[in-house]
Amino acid sequence: METLVACLAGFLVSMAIWLMLSGNLMRFLFGLLLLSNGVNLAILAAGRLTPGAPPLLGTSGALPPDTMANALPQALLLTAIVIGFGLFAFALALTIRAYRSFGHLEVDRMRSAEPAEDS
């Protein structure tokens, strides 16, 4: 199962790189979204996929059995997803603003901060 998830993460990352190499800002953002999801999956897989008991102590306080799930990677993931969502929302708003300012989303033609040498 870990192998499968790892392969899926790798597939997502490769697609993400393909999209991010495009000069279009919108495609880049989609690539970034795929990349962060690929990384999230990788973290989940790195924490081992343990289909066991939930990691909760009973009222008796007895330790749960060894097969309990590892909750920490999921907590990390949740944090990463929330942060990633916020950053993506900002990047999307910035993209809209850039489209309004420039009338296109080709990053190679956004030269107002770094004018070309000959202009």
Added chain:
Amino acid sequence: MSWVLALPILIPFVTAVLAFLLRGSRMGDLASVAGAVVSLAAAVLLVAVVLDRGVVAGQVGGWQAPYGITLVADHLSAAMVLITAIIGLAVAVWSLAEIGPESSRLGYHALFQSLLGGVTGAFLTGDLFNLYVWFEVLLISSFGLLVIGGRKQAIDGAVKYVTLNLIATVLFLAGAGLLYGATGTLNMADLRGAVAASPDQGLMTLIAMMLMVAFGMKAAVFPLFFWLPASYHTPHYAVSAVFAGLLTKVGVYALMRVFTLIFVGDIGYTHEILLWVSLLTMLTGVLGAAAQSDFRKILSFHIISQIGYMVLGLALMTPLAVMGAVFYLLHHIIVKTNLFLIAGVSRRLTGSSDLYAIGGLYRSAPLLAALFIIPAFSLAGFPPLSGFWAKFVIVRASLDLGEWLVAGVALLVGLLTIFSMTKIWAEAFWKAHPEGRQPALADLPPSARWQMMVPIIALAVMTVAIGAFPSAFLDFATKGAEQLLDPAAYVAAVLGEARR
């Protein structure tokens, strides 16, 4: 003692909330300055405690390390927190003169304070994932500060800044996740032992490289710096001053922390890469600066070349070299912020940042000219200013190792730095204004004059003081370097004596 550690982080965020609630009114602006003063007091307290007791650590929520989140301050962290507070106060005062009601109403001061909070958190945390969260806090604040005002040029710069920094962020997250998968811990002190004990050292080096790329991108080292000269000259001057001083240094700090505390298993490989990266960073940065003719663009490229010196100190990894890197880090933040603030005043007086379109400042604003000379010569490494000692220690450390090439490059880059500073001096200060204007400080309204000049004078005095009395600062940096190279005290403070 954990409140000493928590206060420097809490105060900026409380101030940010206050400044946001009062935004647009003069009270909001003043709340930001008042918060910066309180932050400075808290930072001084932290430094005093660290000087008194050595490394201090606190566990958030009472969860014992390595399970809970640890806040920890050694000499380096405490000094970085103090310098963040100093820069925060200087720029908060300076902002009063530059940031108009429009940007203020959009929440400039709230974003500024949360940026400072994020930077401070990154310096104080002892947990790798928590470091990621602080990076995000400061990143999202910096995004807001970069686009505030919404000029076309700033949007363009922000597109490049945001996209490249987000990639670095994802890489950092991936590295942290894989490291947790391989070692089962994220506490940095605990990771030292766990990484050393790992049976798969190759995997550890791989993860180290992922983090090196992620932090290197934040620190703007060769070949990952392209977002910096694309964006740092676009926002408000106050924003670029605080970015120039603090943001890349968080990346350098993270590199120093991780590559002295955690990944020391294969120094021959990782630090050799850091060495070449630092040399190329120094050279490309200073050559890039030589090709520019805009005040802020020249300074932006110089950030890159100076980052190279700090990484160089880390790469050499001798006590003297790491001491030099710590000293360089502290001196550089003050100098660089000051140069950007001076660039802001020059822009305000002359109406442009293009060096060929301005001039005459030496004749009409001699005070500003004198204040420019101090950080500019310090940056280039003139004795007796602070930059001389920083460069001296780094060059000395490389000569001790017999690294002639390294020492040669460091000296050459210093020489080329003088070339760029002379260019700014000749164009902006010495030559007459092309339109015959006489831009004088007296043209500014009195309040703006004070708000702009007092922070610049204060930072210049600090530069001179560090240069004139270097021994106290060098001793402090030596202690910081000792703690970095032998983190037994750090590990003991975090994990308790028993697990040393």
